[in-house]
Amino acid sequence: xxxxxVEALTRNFxxxxxxxxVSFNVEEGEIFxxxxxxxxxxxxxxxxxxxxxxxxxxxxxxNGHDVARxxxxxxxxxxxxxxxxxxxxxxTGMENLRFHAMLYDVPRQDFERRSAALLEMxxxxxxxxxxxxxxxxxxxxxxxxxxxxxxxxxxLFLDEPTIGLDPQTRRLIWDYLRALRDREExxxxxxxxxxxxxxxxDRIAIIDHGEVIALDTPxxxxxxxxxxxxxxxxxxxxxxxxxxxxxxxVEPRMGPDGQLIIETGGxxxxxxxxxxTLSNGEAPIDVQSVNLRRPTLEDVFIKLxxxxxxxxxxxxxxxxxxxxxxxxxx
Amino acid sequence: MIDSFRIxxxxxxxxxxxxxxxxxxxxxxxxxxxGQPLLFLFVFGVGMxxxxxxxxxxxxxxxxxxxxxxxxxxxxxxxxxxxxxxVWDREFGFLKEVMxxxxxxxxxxxxxxxxxxxxxxxxxxxxxxxAPFVGVRLTLAQVVVILGLMLLLAAVMSSFGILVASRQRTxxxxxxxxxxxxxxxxxxxxxxxxxxxxxxxMEWLARIDPVSYGVDPLRQVVLRETIPAAALEAISLHPxxxxxxxxxxxxxxxxxxxxxxxxxxx
Numbered sequence: 001x002x003x004x005x006v007e008a009l010t011r012n013f014x015x016x017x018x019x020x021x022v023s024f025n026v027e028e029g030e031i032f033x034x035x036x037x038x039x040x041x042x043x044x045x046x047x048x049x050x051x052x053x054x055x056x057x058x059x060x061x062x063n064g065h066d067v068a069r070x071x072x073x074x075x076x077x078x079x080x081x082x083x084x085x086x087x088x089x090x091x092t093g094m095e096n097l098r099f100h101a102m103l104y105d106v107p108r109q110d111f112e113r114r115s116a117a118l119l120e121m122x123x124x125x126x127x128x129x130x131x132x133x134x135x136x137x138x139x140x141x142x143x144x145x146x147x148x149x150x151x152x153x154x155x156l157f158l159d160e161p162t163i164g165l166d167p168q169t170r171r172l173i174w175d176y177l178r179a180l181r182d183r184e185e186x187x188x189x190x191x192x193x194x195x196x197x198x199x200x201x202d203r204i205a206i207i208d209h210g211e212v213i214a215l216d217t218p219x220x221x222x223x224x225x226x227x228x229x230x231x232x233x234x235x236x237x238x239x240x241x242x243x244x245x246x247x248x249x250v251e252p253r254m255g256p257d258g259q260l261i262i263e264t265g266g267x268x269x270x271x272x273x274x275x276x277t278l279s280n281g282e283a284p285i286d287v288q289s290v291n292l293r294r295p296t297l298e299d300v301f302i303k304l305x306x307x308x309x310x311x312x313x314x315x316x317x318x319x320x321x322x323x324x325x326x327x328x329x330x
Numbered sequence: 331m332i333d334s335f336r337i338x339x340x341x342x343x344x345x346x347x348x349x350x351x352x353x354x355x356x357x358x359x360x361x362x363x364x365g366q367p368l369l370f371l372f373v374f375g376v377g378m379x380x381x382x383x384x385x386x387x388x389x390x391x392x393x394x395x396x397x398x399x400x401x402x403x404x405x406x407x408x409x410x411x412x413x414x415x416x417v418w419d420r421e422f423g424f425l426k427e428v429m430x431x432x433x434x435x436x437x438x439x440x441x442x443x444x445x446x447x448x449x450x451x452x453x454x455x456x457x458x459x460x461a462p463f464v465g466v467r468l469t470l471a472q473v474v475v476i477l478g479l480m481l482l483l484a485a486v487m488s489s490f491g492i493l494v495a496s497r498q499r500t501x502x503x504x505x506x507x508x509x510x511x512x513x514x515x516x517x518x519x520x521x522x523x524x525x526x527x528x529x530x531x532m533e534w535l536a537r538i539d540p541v542s543y544g545v546d547p548l549r550q551v552v553l554r555e556t557i558p559a560a561a562l563e564a565i566s567l568h569p570x571x572x573x574x575x576x577x578x579x580x581x582x583x584x585x586x587x588x589x590x591x592x593x594x595x596x
Contacts (some may be wrong), residue, residue: 087424
């Protein structure tokens with residue numbers, strides 16, 4: 001049995017197709033990432049998998065239970081860490097855990113043992129009796145991870161687990177998650193629009209406009225981009241592009257910030273040749289900057305979709321969320 | 331079967347307990363919640379008193395008339411706000427975590443109605459402590475009945491709040507609800523002025539206003555030991571049993587669709 005099986009899963013909102021016939025499987029014990037820009041359909045997919053939303057068509061099962069027909073069984077088998085904190089900030093960390101245990105009917109003795117161990121794991125034992133409103137963003141996230149695991153879920157869903165956290169805290173959260181996977185034999189399904197974060201996954205599905213456009217290991221995805229990435233900024237990108245195509249049989253792409261992106265093997269040798277080509281001939285082209293690097297998932301994304309992952313415009317829900325952040329949410 | 335009933339009951343209890351715990355813990359809010367009633371009783375009430383001197387055949391001070399209305403106001407607004415807070419709570423708060431727990435939506439809605447009702451009753455009970463300051467005399471028996479009436483009104487209005495909030499996904503419609511439903515319901519309830527000798531249209535609007543059936547019996551019970559029976563009769567609308575029966579009917583009429591709508595999956 002696979003941890004998650006998804007077949008032609010679709011969700012429409014009126015005329016808009018948020019998730020379009022998506023299919024994939026997640027093996028047990030895997031860390032599976034859903035990478036894509038805001039509005040690509042990541043959260044809608046997660047909402048369908050965790051029974052918060054009904055699929056328009058297609059089917060999905062989690063831990064062997066159909067998400068449309070066996071909701072209770074699915075809910076018992078999963079833990080969730082949402083994009084926005086769902087802790088009650090007026091309660092203490094321990095009370096938040098206890099309420100969770102009540103909702104999931106975790107026996108008292110099991111709760112005592114389990115909560116102590118989990119608080120230890122996320123380094124919050126000392127803070128368990130404090131009100132959550134006194135916690136930092138990272139501490140809240142850690143408490144939510146502990147809470148999501150309290151009822152021994154088989155599959156843990158994480159929707160943008162490190163959004164809004166600083167890089168150091170983000171690394172720390174990942175240390176916890178990796179330790180967790182080793183210890184609990186748990187499957188993790190996460191969404192993210194951070195490229196660096198996706199690198200931590202065993203496999204990644206790239207999603208854009210509601211469709212899965214690639215699915216592989218991070219290394220496999222990067223190998224879709226041939227060799228090195230050279231980016232160059234010139235006075236006349238169109239002319240430069242033509243010149244380079246003729247001289248090297250490469251196909252430069254326009255980058256998101258007005259630079260040319262060239263995939264090539266042996267970038268170190270390519271750059272001096274490129275410089276010579278551009279500055280020679282009848283119409284020399286001014287080169288403003290040059291950069292060489294190994295391909296990242298961002299490059300894969302740009303290659304596959306033709307655009308960079310960027311923040312979308314705020315919809316009404318996003319405005320509500322921002323207002324919540326501004327007022328520190330009750 | 332039995333087990334799922336037990337789990338749902340425990341879920342509803344958890345949601346109720348959380349609302350009560352939050353209320354008890356938030357001391358600042360409890361103190362602040364006295365502000366508005368004090369303003370209504372001792373500024374609005376005292377200021378209006380000379381103009382309203384004919385009330386209850388002249389035996390009733392306007393602040394005394396107002397007092398049960400203020401109880402109703404505290405209950406009404408606390409109950410509705412607490413219920414409507416599920417919009418926020420479901421998208422971004424604790425309730426979202428409840429929605430993915432193995433607890434039925436019906437249990438969640440009922441737990442929320444119970445929590446909102448209890449908190450609103452507590453709020454009313456706090457205002458009741460002001461009774462001596464407006465010269466209203468209360469016996470223990472009266473207090474028990476008043477608490478019961480406040481709990482009933484709170485349950486009706488919590489159900490109303492859930493009904494209004496059940497299909498809403500953002501707080502943007504909330505202003506609309508306030509302006510076009512909640513304030514009219516409050517003004518037509520008889521809390522500020524007696525719904526007697528008013529134009530016919532107002533009398534009829536008051537009759538379909540559930541809050542009027544909450545304020546009317548509250549006034550009759552609260553002022554029972556303070557003013558003569560004839561004077562009380564002159565400002566009352568219906569027999570208490572009628573009020574209670576109609577409130578119960580409104581409660582059921584709000585609660586059933588509220589639970590149904592809340593339970594529908596997106």
